[in-house]
Amino acid sequence: MAAYGLLQRRLVTSPWVLVPIALAAWYAVETSGVHATVAGVALGLMTRVTTAEHERRSPAEAADHYVRPISAGLAVPAFAFVSAGVKLDGSSLGAMLSDRVVLGVMAGLVLGKFLGVFGGAWLSVRLGLARLSEELHWRDMAAVSLLAGIGFTVSLLIGDLAYGGDPQRAEAVTTGILAASVVASVLAAVLLNIRVRKRRVALDDV
DSSP states (O other): OHHHHHHHHHTTOHHHHHHHHHHHHHHHHHTTSSSSSHHHHHHHHOOSSSSSSOOOOOEEEEEHHHHHHHHHIHHHHHHHHHHOOOOOOOHHHHHHTTTTHHHHHHIIIIIIIIHHHHHHHHHHHHSOOOOOOOTHHHHHHHHHGGGGOOOOHHHHHHHHHHHOOOEEEEEHHHHHHHHHHHHHHHHHOOOOOOOOHHHHHHHHHH
16 A cells, blocks of 8 residues: 555556556455455545646546446446345335434435535535535535435445344345435435526526
């Protein structure tokens, strides 16, 4: 990880150098007994987001461009379907809604993620660390922040790690994660649709 971070600071961008080092870090963390996701988070934080003079886009943007189709189109859906395996009948949903842990998970995804993303953006602007584009409104940020409540990979992973020894509770938590994802998706879709309509009306008036 230190070598990867140093190469990022030295403006090295060759995937033939960076990818083997990243894979080695992933393998080392996995072998150490710590979950390999930690390596991915650490390497992601070390990936340069600024653009050098000779670059058209930063390494983080380039990596996102190449990895996103595989991640969003294949890895995340496959992980969600493989990990879900839960019952969605009436009795299961009723038991889920009476479980305080599941309700906490759902609140964390729908409300906690919204407060974290929206609150972090608002605080960054207020502290002068960032600025809001003139084309955006805080209502737009609020709608997009709700999308963060769609929890698959990390949420399912944490649920499995926390309650893997209790299959019944783990199943209920997984159902709660999927339910919260649906709620967050619907709320975000409604708000974004309202914002799009208002923008269209504003453009027509102009």
